[in-house]
Amino acid sequence: MRLLGVDDSALQRSMLESVLTKEGFPLDLASSGEEALKLAETTAYDAILTDYQMEEMDGITLVGHLRKLALHRHTPILVVTTEGGDELKARARKAGATGWVHKPYQPEVLITALKRVLVDL
Numbered sequence: 001m002r003l004l005g006v007d008d009s010a011l012q013r014s015m016l017e018s019v020l021t022k023e024g025f026p027l028d029l030a031s032s033g034e035e036a037l038k039l040a041e042t043t044a045y046d047a048i049l050t051d052y053q054m055e056e057m058d059g060i061t062l063v064g065h066l067r068k069l070a071l072h073r074h075t076p077i078l079v080v081t082t083e084g085g086d087e088l089k090a091r092a093r094k095a096g097a098t099g100w101v102h103k104p105y106q107p108e109v110l111i112t113a114l115k116r117v118l119v120d121l
Contacts, residue, residue, distance in 0.1 A: 001025065001026060001046045001118075002026045002027075002028065002043065002044075002045055002046055003020060003025050003026065003027045003028070003045060003046060003047050003048070003049065003114075004027070004028050004029075004030065004036060004039060004040065004043070004045045004047075004048045004049070005017065005020065005027055005028070005029050005030070005048075005049045005050075006029075006030045006031075006032075006033065006035075006036040006048065006049065006050040006051060006054075006059070006062065007029075007031070007050070007051040007054070007080075008031055008032055008051065008054040008055055009051070010031070012051065012103075013029045013031065016029070016049065016080075017029060019107045019110055019111065020110075020111075020114075022107075023111050025114075028043065028045075032054060032055070032056055032057065033050075033054055033056065033057030033058070033059070033061065033062035033065070034056060034057060036048070036050065036062060036066075037062070037065055037066070037069075040066055040069055040071065040072055041069060041071070043071075044071045044072075044075075045071075045072065045075055046075070046076075046118060047075065047076040047077070047078065047114060047117055047118055048066065048072070048075055048076070048077045048078070049077075049078045049080050049101075049110075049114070050062050050063065050077065050078070050079055050080065051079075051080055051081055052079050052080075052081035052083050052088070052092075053081060053082075053083065059079050059081065059092075060079070060088075060091055060092050060095045060097070061095075063077050063079070063092065063095040063096050063097050064095040064096065066096070067095070067096035076098040076099070076117035076118065077096065077097050077098050077099075078097070078098060078099045078100065078101055078113060078114065078117065079092050079097050079099070079100050079101070080100075080101045080103060080105070080110070081100075081101075081102070081103055082102065082103045082104075084100075084102055098117050099113055099116070099117055101113050
């Protein structure tokens with residue numbers, strides 16, 4: 001099992017790494033959508049967690065690009081963000097996001113959401 005975490009904030013990447021590796025999830029990290037796409041083109045991830053608000057490519061755009069890759073057509077993708085409007089969630093679902101986790105999150109909330117999307121694997 002391998003996960004990909006995407007966030008342009010070094011602090012958020014560090015928090016994500018701390019929570020997920022403590023739970024035993026192997027994790028690759030990317031600091032941008034572009035970096036995430038490069039990794040995802042050659043690595044089959046079991047789940048991807050992405051921030052929404054990033055500089056050059058937002059998380060919803062990243063989800064759309066990931067869904068075009070054969071390796072990730074059906075990979076669970078969680079958007080992890082401070083945003084929470086219904087319109088934004090609808091756009092994320094339309095792009096192919098599997099779920100949504102609000103920041104700041106409690107570690108157990110993130111782990112529960114991740115395990116929920118991984119149950120079908």
